[in-house]
Amino acid sequence: MLPIPNRIEDESHLDDLLSTPSQGLIELFGRLAGDILVLGVAGKMGVTLARMARRAADAAGPPRRVIGVARFTDPKAKAELLKAGVETIPCDLLNRAEVEALPDAPNVIFMAGKKFGAEGSLEQTWALNVLMPAQVAERYARARIVAFSTGCVYPFVSPLTGGCGEDEPPAPIGEYAQSCLGRERAFGHACLLHGTPVCLIRLNYA
DSSP states (O other), X not given: OOOOOSOOOSHHHHHHHHTOOOHHHHHHXXXXXXXXXXXXXXXXXXXXXXXXXXXXXXXXXSOOOEEEEEOOOSHXXXXXXXXXXXXXXXXXXXXXXXXXXXXXXSEEEEOOOOOTTGGGOHHHHHIIIIXXXXXXXXXXXXXXXXXXXXXXXXXXXXXXXXXXXXXXXXXXXXXXXXXXXXXXXXXXXHHHHHOOOEEEEEEOOO
């Protein structure tokens, strides 16, 4: 685990700290072949993750591309990525033609989706959380995919239980959570159909 300083001087210092790769990650990158494509990079975690990937790749060698893909409605995110050495490609991941035009990559991190405000636009939520992943899974059927998901796919349980484990069957409550399970099933279908290696990461936070 990386040491945490007693004082964080400013936001730039915090960003640098959060994007510092561990020695274990650098060693992993030394064994990982090929470019890395981060889809949905402009979200709340994507910029930091892509910067960390760039730093780990530089430390591990050999040279490779780290590419961030998003609509980039916030120009600040794009500027931060470019400054860190991450290539950027503007793309609407719901647009099949734009997805097909993206570069090939053997390593894909999928972070895109509808999260906040989902209940106000359920049709868009389902499109972004199910149709979009299905298109991406088909486009990158020959890649290794890490797809971000959510602990919302689990049922509600008492805090006294310690929470759900991975052996707990999904039982999503509400359309947002149901659409997130749909995202997982879209990637799972690609895994069954094409043999795509997929790792799902269910984020939990409070």
